[in-house]
Amino acid sequence: xxxxxxxxxxxxxxxxxxxxxxxxxxxxxxxxxxxxxxxxxxxxxxxxxxxxxxxxxxxxxxxxxxxxxxxxxxxxxxxxxxxxxxxxxxxxxxxxxxxxxxxxxxxxxxxxxxxxxxxxxxxxx
Numbered sequence: 001x002x003x004x005x006x007x008x009x010x011x012x013x014x015x016x017x018x019x020x021x022x023x024x025x026x027x028x029x030x031x032x033x034x035x036x037x038x039x040x041x042x043x044x045x046x047x048x049x050x051x052x053x054x055x056x057x058x059x060x061x062x063x064x065x066x067x068x069x070x071x072x073x074x075x076x077x078x079x080x081x082x083x084x085x086x087x088x089x090x091x092x093x094x095x096x097x098x099x100x101x102x103x104x105x106x107x108x109x110x111x112x113x114x115x116x117x118x119x120x121x122x123x124x125x
Contacts, residue, residue, distance in 0.1 A: 036071075039089075
């Protein structure tokens with residue numbers, strides 16, 4: 001990645017990373033933890049729950065939920081199961097790759113609109 005001329009867009013940066021074997025190997029290791037963080041946050045906020053609400057429902061503490069959502073928690077499978085039940089999903093649903101965000105279509109002559117609140121939060125509609 002060194003020797004780049006000028007700046008590159010985020011997608012190009014990620015594409016470069018995809019060609020780095022060390023990055024790809026490490027991403028495979030942390031992917032379940034990252035997916036757990038993304039899904040926990042998205043499902044909790046879509047349900048209108050606070051971290052404290054989710055913690056009570058899952059038999060956890062609010063700081064533990066915060067760690068999960070930051071991708072810093074290393075949970076036991078039983079805890080993942082309790083968390084999933086509190087969110088109304090199966091445990092496996094928390095570990096799968098999230099869907100790629102939809103890209104808005106901009107027609108010639110139209111200004112590009114920013115993502116809607118629903119698409120930024122990843123809320124299921």
